[in-house]
Amino acid sequence: MTTLLDYCSLVRSKNAGPFTLTFDFMCHDQAAYDALVATGFLNPTLFATLYDADPGQILVVNHPLALAVKVSLPRPTVQGDLRDTDCYAGQQYAPLMDMDVTPA
Structure with missing residues (x-):
């Protein structure tokens, strides 16, 4: 199985303002x-x-x-809302980490 860590040295999620969630995928090298x-x-x-x-x-x-x-998308809830379970959005990348990355 190939995962994002086979391609990326850094995978992270974070806020891009209170309404937007952003993900960064930084690759090891040009080939990756x-x-x-x-x-x-x-x-x-x-x-x-x-x-x-x-x-x-x-x-x-x-x-x-x-x-x-x-990758950027609207946050599921506004940052700081009572239903916001990840105020800084730093844990949102986790579901991606165990997924199989297969060629299209």
């Missing part, structure tokens, strides 16, 4: 970046399914010079 992007794994449908979001509101941006991919 090219391979990860080629899988098509990091796509709006995946994040819509995992985070109950509208795929049309999910932005996936490839940053080839930084060997990184950034």
Whole structure:
């Protein structure tokens, strides 16, 4: 099984303001970046399914010079809301870590 850690040296999630959740996937090297992007794994449908979001509101941006991919989407709840279980959004990447990343 291939996971994100086979491609990335850093995977993180965080707030991008009180209404937006963002994920950073920073690859080991050019070959890992090219391979990860080629899988098509990091796509709006995946994040819509995992985070109950509208795929049309999910932005996936490839940053080839930084060997990184950034994904942003609306937070499920506003930061600091009584139903907010992760105020800093630092744990939101966890469901992605054990998933099998297979080529498209």
